[in-house]
Amino acid sequence: MEQLSAWFTELLADNSIFTARTLGYYGEGLVTTVQLVFLSLVIGLVIAVPLSIARGSKRKWIKMPIFFYTYVFRGTPLLIQLYIIYYGVVFIEGIQDTWLWVILEEPFYPALIAFTLNTVAYTTEIFHGAIKATSKGEIEAARAYGMSKSLMMRRIILPSAFRRALPAYGNEVIFMLHASAIASVVTIMDLTGAARLVYARFYAPFDAFLFVAALYLCLTFAILYLFRYLERRMLAHLKPQS
Template sequence: MDALMTQLEALLADNSIFTLQTLSYYTEGLTVTVQLVFLSLLIGLVLAVPLAIGRSSKRGWIKWPIFAYTYVFRGTPLLIQLYLIYYGVVFVDGIQETWLWVILEDPFMPALIAFTLNTAAYTTEIFRGAIKSTPKGEIEAARAYGMSTNLMLRRVVLPSAFRRALPAYGNEVIFMLHASAIASVVTIMDLTGAARFVYARFYAPFEAFLFVAAIYLCLTFAILYFFRYLEKKLLAHLQPMS
């Protein structure tokens, strides 16, 4: 233990690695990572709700295309999806002469599209399972009150499904945070990209990547705490009375 503490003290005292400049790289990488993960999760959540409702439909022309989309994006690696969107967009005829190229030229946008489509596919299946497991008693009670299908979805089914899906969705958020590390392969300066830059400059792989791993660990614990707090608040009625 004493030897480990001595090594850590020597590491923190090494001004050639942990300088204001290198810490600024990590700060910039942290900002990019948070933006990428937050936006992809937000947009993916907005897409997943109607897709989950459609996926639960009894009409084949609605649910089967959605099933095909979720099957493909959940059954293929996110890295391959990122490569296809980032490199494949260049080969679309005429796209470089359109206004879309101004947006897609920045590697952040193809990464955001890939991450959004991926998390939307997983979230759709999470919500679909939660919707399917809605107790029949709740649906019968809503119908007994004369609620329409849309009103029942908005006031009964979706709030109940969201509470049941919360633990699984928390895992999806953590998964997306960890998966965001691959964004650096398309020249995005995220946390992992910052670590690779510091490693290439100072030839210090352990210091560079262990520091980033510690940041990811702190973010993961923060997300876990946040979702446990939400579960405690939203599922308080299921807790045993003291």
């Protein structure tokens, strides 16, 4: 981290393209990237939890549509999904005459929809696998205490599944951060869009994109640190006692 900080200082001091104005572009892009990733992950997590429970249903008419949804969104590139939603909204008959058009004409919201639907598919499968991995002993103990299915799900299965899913979900969060770089293709001024703007104005591709790569790296390190901390706190009972 000290070497990275020294590289930042040297880059800002020696390169004339990093002015207050260009750094403002990067600041705006950073805010947009964080907003897009954070909102899609929060909304996606809220939707994915009930879907992951329903995904394990014994009724085919419940689980099969969820399986098909996750299969399609995990089996196609996020960029294609973004294009379909961003450009496809225009062709919905009558959409431009409704209040929804005020929201959807801004590129941020179609991108948010695409990112949310994508992360819901992955998160649903992550939590579904974690729920399936719940030990029979935990379930039998909960039944022995007379817990109902809903109470057992809230107090036993979901907390246990969340702890098991934490490492995989941390990878999903990092994946969404890196995938957010494609948002600039629909004219969103995110970090990558800011780098493109700086490159177009100063014709300095290496400086512009290396700087934004360093920002993504710092965000990734922050996410890794957060999830390592959560894993230490939530999985502390699994460590052998000295």
